Ligand code: SF4
């Protein structure tokens with residue numbers, strides 16, 4: 001799809017994605033922090049574009065828009081809009097940089113059973129109106145719980161005191177997210193999170209997706225090592241678009257311009273092994 005300067009294009013796309021996710025994450029942070037600091041922030045719109053909030057408020061047009069965006073472009077929501085995803089990327093970055101030995105990602109088989117179970121639990125929770133299930137599995141609620149229960153009290157040395165239950169909840173969720181993302185990138189996004197699992201059902205068939213040109217691929221594994229979703233299978237040269245969170249890390253890292261964001265599916269021109 002993209003030709004000359006393709007590598008630079010993907011590096012630019014990756015950096016733009018990071019900038020957008022940090023910007024939207026900052027807005028979500030200010031909105032969450034305002035609940036404890038009392039400083040009014042005009043950031044309610046960030047809540048109104050979150051998927052679980054839309055389901056609970058029957059925001060059908062915006063939900064349909066997310067469905068269409070995901071079908072056309074893949075999981076853009078997970079790459080840039082969900083603040084918990086941005087928080088996971090930050091934890092992953094810190095985890096990889098501070099590890100004694102350099103950490104690389106590796107391919108993981110999809111855990112379809114677990115994805116289905118959490119999706120069903122969330123669906124059931126919404127249908128029967130169980131707020132405990134729905135809030136705990138809502139990534140935006142979890143983000144807010146972390147900010148209100150753990151981050152704000154820590155930043156203000158306890159001045160922004162919160163209830164004990166809120167603090168315990170925030171710290172527990174923060175530890176789960178930080179430890180998991182620090183070790184395994186977006187593993188929670190592709191196992192536990194029902195929003196990611198639902199979007200994955202759509203992005204599995206998305207028009208635009210990351211694709212490997214096997215004629216250009218040398219099998220260096222650089223893309224696999226930077227794939228936070230662990231969804232690039234080097235043995236079959238395939239990318240699981242149901243788990244891909246459109247971070248562009250792989251295309252930016254490929255030294256042979258073998259990965260493209262495209263609507264076409266590459267067909268092998270040269271045999272992988274001469275017979
Ligand atoms: S999978 Fe869930 S937690 Fe991860 S980025 Fe997407 S919505 Fe957020």
Ligand code: SF4
Nearest residue numbers: 217218220221223254
């Ligand atoms: S980084 Fe590029 S060349 Fe290396 S394995 Fe991935 S697609 Fe192939």
Ligand code: SF4
Nearest residue numbers: 227244245247248250
């Ligand atoms: S396949 Fe590429 S774009 Fe998708 S999550 Fe992995 S590194 Fe990111």
